[in-house]
Amino acid sequence: MAEHNPFPGENNTGHVWDDNLRELKNPPPRWWMLGLWASILWVVGYSLLYPSWPVGQEPTPGILGWSQMKEYQEGMAQVEAKRAKFEDQIKGMSANEILADPGLKQYTLASAKVLFGDNCSACHGSGGQGNPGYPVLADDDWLYGGTTAKIAESIAIGRQGAMTPHKDILTEAEIDTLAKWTVQMAETNGEGGSEEGWNLFKTKGCTACHGQSGNGVLAELPGGNIVTVGAANLTDGIWRFKPGGYESARYTIVNGVNQPSNPDARNAVMPAFGQTGQLTDQEIKKLVVYVHELGGGQ
Amino acid sequence: MSTNEAAKPPSAVDDLYEEADDWHVNTGGETIHAKRIPGRWRTFKWLMASVWLIFFLGPYLRWDGRQAVLFDIPNRQYHIFSATVLPQDFWMLSLLLLFFAILLAVLTALAGRVWCGYFCFQTVWTDLFTWIEEKLEGPPAARRKLDQAPLTARKARIKGTKHILWILIGFFTGLSFVAWFTDAPRLWSTFFTGQANGAAYTTVALFTAGTYVLAGFLREQTCFWLCPYARIQGVMLDKTTILPTYDEKRGEPRGRVKRGGKEEGRATGDCVDCNQCVVVCPTGVDIRRGQQEGCITCALCIDACDQVMEKVGRPRGLIRYASLDEIEGRPTKRMILRPRVWVYSTILIVALAGIVYGLTSLAPVELKVLHERAPLFVLQSDGSIQNKYTLKILNKTPEPVTVRVSASGHDDLILMGAEDPILSEAGGVTPTNVFVRIPERALKSEQQPITFYIDGTRASGTPVEAERESVFIGPRR
Numbered sequence: 001m002a003e004h005n006p007f008p009g010e011n012n013t014g015h016v017w018d019d020n021l022r023e024l025k026n027p028p029p030r031w032w033m034l035g036l037w038a039s040i041l042w043v044v045g046y047s048l049l050y051p052s053w054p055v056g057q058e059p060t061p062g063i064l065g066w067s068q069m070k071e072y073q074e075g076m077a078q079v080e081a082k083r084a085k086f087e088d089q090i091k092g093m094s095a096n097e098i099l100a101d102p103g104l105k106q107y108t109l110a111s112a113k114v115l116f117g118d119n120c121s122a123c124h125g126s127g128g129q130g131n132p133g134y135p136v137l138a139d140d141d142w143l144y145g146g147t148t149a150k151i152a153e154s155i156a157i158g159r160q161g162a163m164t165p166h167k168d169i170l171t172e173a174e175i176d177t178l179a180k181w182t183v184q185m186a187e188t189n190g191e192g193g194s195e196e197g198w199n200l201f202k203t204k205g206c207t208a209c210h211g212q213s214g215n216g217v218l219a220e221l222p223g224g225n226i227v228t229v230g231a232a233n234l235t236d237g238i239w240r241f242k243p244g245g246y247e248s249a250r251y252t253i254v255n256g257v258n259q260p261s262n263p264d265a266r267n268a269v270m271p272a273f274g275q276t277g278q279l280t281d282q283e284i285k286k287l288v289v290y291v292h293e294l295g296g297g298q
Numbered sequence: 299m300s301t302n303e304a305a306k307p308p309s310a311v312d313d314l315y316e317e318a319d320d321w322h323v324n325t326g327g328e329t330i331h332a333k334r335i336p337g338r339w340r341t342f343k344w345l346m347a348s349v350w351l352i353f354f355l356g357p358y359l360r361w362d363g364r365q366a367v368l369f370d371i372p373n374r375q376y377h378i379f380s381a382t383v384l385p386q387d388f389w390m391l392s393l394l395l396l397f398f399a400i401l402l403a404v405l406t407a408l409a410g411r412v413w414c415g416y417f418c419f420q421t422v423w424t425d426l427f428t429w430i431e432e433k434l435e436g437p438p439a440a441r442r443k444l445d446q447a448p449l450t451a452r453k454a455r456i457k458g459t460k461h462i463l464w465i466l467i468g469f470f471t472g473l474s475f476v477a478w479f480t481d482a483p484r485l486w487s488t489f490f491t492g493q494a495n496g497a498a499y500t501t502v503a504l505f506t507a508g509t510y511v512l513a514g515f516l517r518e519q520t521c522f523w524l525c526p527y528a529r530i531q532g533v534m535l536d537k538t539t540i541l542p543t544y545d546e547k548r549g550e551p552r553g554r555v556k557r558g559g560k561e562e563g564r565a566t567g568d569c570v571d572c573n574q575c576v577v578v579c580p581t582g583v584d585i586r587r588g589q590q591e592g593c594i595t596c597a598l599c600i601d602a603c604d605q606v607m608e609k610v611g612r613p614r615g616l617i618r619y620a621s622l623d624e625i626e627g628r629p630t631k632r633m634i635l636r637p638r639v640w641v642y643s644t645i646l647i648v649a650l651a652g653i654v655y656g657l658t659s660l661a662p663v664e665l666k667v668l669h670e671r672a673p674l675f676v677l678q679s680d681g682s683i684q685n686k687y688t689l690k691i692l693n694k695t696p697e698p699v700t701v702r703v704s705a706s707g708h709d710d711l712i713l714m715g716a717e718d719p720i721l722s723e724a725g726g727v728t729p730t731n732v733f734v735r736i737p738e739r740a741l742k743s744e745q746q747p748i749t750f751y752i753d754g755t756r757a758s759g760t761p762v763e764a765e766r767e768s769v770f771i772g773p774r775r
Contacts, residue, residue: 020311029325031516031523102721106729127672127686138686141679189681236679237738295676295686295733 083111087282095148095288105289112290115283119273120291128294132242133267140296141238143216143230147298150225152288156274161230163209165256165265174200179250182234186244190214190235210234224298230268241266324592326519329445330582331438332428333574337601346416347425354470357477369479375725381657382725384694386664390656397649402527404642406534408633409619410541414528415596420520423471423513424580427464434460438577464514465506472505518581521594532591537622538631542597544575544586544617545625555610568616572606575599575617585617662760663699663722665752666690667768674771682712682735683772689730691752693722699754699762703732707748708770710740719754734770746770 005014007022016022027033047053050062061067086107090098098104117126120137124130128137140146143161144154166175181197190213193201201207201214209231211217216234219227232240241248252266259265273279279287291297324330334340359366361379368377376383383390405412414421434456435441447453476498477485488494489502512520521528535541545568553566569586576584578599583592585599603617623630633639670686678684693699703716715732722728734748748770753763 029327029519029523031326031519034511034515102730109731125672127670129673129676136673136676138673138676139678139684189679233679237677237681238679293731295684296678 086111090285091282095152095285095292098285098289099148099292105293108286108289109293112283112286115279115287116290119279120287128291130242135240136238137291138295139238140298141233141236142226142296142298143232143240144228145226145298146292146296147224148288148292149223151291151297152284154270155279155284155287155291156272158272158275159230159268159270161257161268162259163231163252163257163266165254165259165262166204167254170200170204170253174204175250175253178204178206178253179246182249183246185214185234186237186239189237240268324518324522324582326516326522330518330580331441332580332582332598333438333577333602334429334432335578335598335602335605337598337605339597339601343416343425343596343598347422349417350419350422354474357474357482365481367478368481371479373725378657381660382694382696383657383660384692384725386692387656387660390653393649393652393656397646397653400642400645400649402531403534404639404646406531407536407539407638407642410535410539410595411528411531411593412595414521414531414594418527418594420512420525421580421594421596423467423509424517426467427513428517428580430463430467431460434463461510461514464510468506468509468513469502471509472502475505476501518592521581522592528591528594535589537628538636540619540621540624541589542585542593542595542600542617543589543620543622543625544569545615545620546586546588547625547627549586549616561611568607568612570606570610574602574606578602589622660694661764662693662695662756663701663752663754663762663764664692664694665750665764665766666692667750667766669768669771675773677738677773678735680737681739682737683741683770684733684735685770687732687734687750687768689732689750689752691720691722691728691730693724693726693728695756695762696724697757698722698724699756701752701754701762703730704751704753705732705734705748706751708736708740708746710736711748711770712736720752722754736770736772738772741772741775744772744774746772 005012006016006019011025013023013025028036047060048062049064050066051059052062053060086104089104090108093101093104098108116128120128123134124137125134130136130138135143142150144150144159170178177194177196178200181193181201184197185193193214201210202212207214209216209218209229211228211231214234215236216228216231217226218229221227239245239248241252255262255264255266257266257268271278274281274284356367357365361377364377366377366379368375370376374385402413431441435444444453444456473485473489480495480498485494485498489498516524549567549569551565551567552569552571553564555570575586576582576599578601579585580596580598581592581594583590585593597619600617600619604614607614607616621630666689668688668690670688674685676684676686689703691701699722700719701722702719703713705711705713705716712735713732714735715730720728720730732750736746746769747767749765749767751763751765753761755761
């Protein structure tokens with residue numbers, strides 16, 4: 001720092017480097033100062049109007065009484081008010097009536113998408129594409145029926161499949177024949193099952209659950225509803241337990257389904273979403289419409 | 299740091315300092331009070347500025363029972379006279395932006411900062427604000443005196459009136475801006491009763507404050523230090539660009555007119571050093587120093603100089619629109635022979651043609667097809683593969699249209715869920731889900747292109763149709 005200021009009277013700070021490089025005391029431009037004062041005013045105004053200073057547990061509330069939570073709740077109330085018109089209409093309608101109204105159907109599909117994501121997609125997949133052990137909802141192969149009434153029943157009271165393990169009932173050869181027979185049936189849509197397989201199927205008690213023709217249907221009711229116990233349809237190419245094929249079929253025949261005494265048995269349990277109070281009737285109705293429209297509703 | 303008292307700056311640096319001293323930086327410490335004089339360019343400037351009347355009056359034009367130009371953001375519809383543009387047609391906006399960007403470039407290359415000098419809102423509003431200032435406070439000398447005078451009732455009254463008028467102009471600027479985005483008569487009826495929407499109040503408040511501060515106080519400082527266009531436009535000039543230029547060869551050396559002095563045989567140039575060109579300049583620059591960042595090429599100095607030249611009996615045009623080539627005596631090329639004029643014009647025409655094409659070929663209905671991804675395909679119990687699609691029918695007409703959906707692309711294709719015609723709502727998107735089934739054994743490849751069609755009839759009897767290609771996905775084979 002220069003002891004002697006070589007540039008006197010030019011409003012410098014006296015800091016001089018390299019002979020002539022010096023710091024001047026010029027004021028900042030006016031617009032800049034205006035900006036600074038405006039910012040300070042803004043801070044004062046803001047901290048008066050909005051929650052700002054941390055005093056104790058809560059910040060100062062601010063004159064406007066605004067809070068993020070309140071704004072969120074108001075926003076949600078607005079959304080609910082918008083939905084109320086549709087929700088009220090749906091309340092008095094059956095799932096079939098909703099399906100017949102294009103506008104309400106679109107509303108219900110959009111609304112139920114969230115419900116499906118929260119309650120169903122963990123097992124059945126985000127688009128109803130199924131998962132190993134969990135049925136596909138986007139096809140037209142229904143274990144308990146694909147009408148709106150049957151779907152509603154499945155969601156409300158749940159489902160639990162059952163199949164006896166046959167390892168002590170049938171011989172190795174018989175199990176082998178039946179497993180091969182299911183593959184033949186699946187590949188030919190129920191037309192190419194071997195004579196031997198059919199004989200076993202009909203004489204070993206399989207028809208009690210899988211039906212006389214092997215399609216899982218025990219009886220058909222007027223209105224399209226079917227009577228089943230949840231046994232798989234063996235006359236199409238859709239496998240209840242993935243990956244399907246000979247080994248899968250063999251495993252199911254040997255170990256059965258939902259047998260508390262047999263830890264190797266397959267699991268097939270659908271929780272009762274209605275009875276447990278997890279979903280309301282209105283929510284179930286919306287989900288019925290959604291599931292029905294996934295691709296295979298009847 | 300130096301403590302060597304004997305060290306003196308070398309003489310080469312002295313020269314640089316001398317040059318730097320000469321360079322005047324306007325940081326707004328002093329308000330520029332420019333003199334207003336009538337003249338050709340002054341009239342031209344008012345005429346050009348009057349295009350901004352469209353900004354104030356445009357929202358009140360009506361067309362077919364609604365606002366002629368309405369940018370309806372909540373409903374995502376943009377009405378421009380008989381055309382309705384939906385966000386889907388917004389590619390036209392990019393062409394519009396291209397058009398104006400190139401227009402700015404071509405004008406700058408040909409005639410300098412035309413935008414800054416005549417059209418820019420900063421220039422026009424500042425011009426209006428200083429016009430009001432002059433009407434209330436008088437010519438520049440009186441204004442400077444009033445600024446320095448102690449606060450009296452008279453000063454308070456004059457200044458108060460001025461600021462109220464400025465704020466009112468700012469307010470109407472904001473209100474007019476908002477009126478382009480909402481129904482203008484409704485805005486007027488709701489705004490003053492406190493029923494208008496919050497965005498409207500915020501926008502008007504911002505515009506009022508912005509206009510008041512920018513045109514009332516910052517003025518030329520905006521052009522000097524805030525505006526990016528000023529920089530961009532400055533570098534686009536070249537030696538062939540015509541600009542308000544001081545003819546140095548004719549003007550120098552400057553000399554004051556002597557009383558009784560002879561006009562013939564005088565040793566001085568045409569410039570009489572009256573400083574009028576500086577006095578009238580709204581940004582306070584001296585055009586005689588040549589082209590500079592502060593010059594917005596508003597041509598007011600041309601008026602001032604011409605007036606003086608006429609008074610002293612010398613030819614006009616000492617300051618005139620001229621290119622550097624012309625001033626320096628180089629040959630000038632005709633505008634039409636310059637390649638950049640051709641390049642710029644071609645881009646302008648292409649952009650304009652695109653916009654015209656877009657506006658005239660707005661399809662009344664459009665179809666979008668979204669293929670379901672989870673799952674991509676599903677095996678059905680009859681052995682066929684099913685794909686799910688969401689069709690989005692966009693109806694841009696103001697009436698609902700009933701359309702039928704069909705699909706093609708495979709001999710064994712079955713379309714499901716489209717048995718009934720679909721009512722597509724007016725000016726909106728109607729979604730619907732459909733399924734396509736193809737027997738698995740009939741599928742030849744993993745991906746099969748298929749096409750969806752919609753067709754219907756408008757209330758006026760005009761048929762409408764649209765198609766969209768999509769894909770049918772099956773298992774890997």
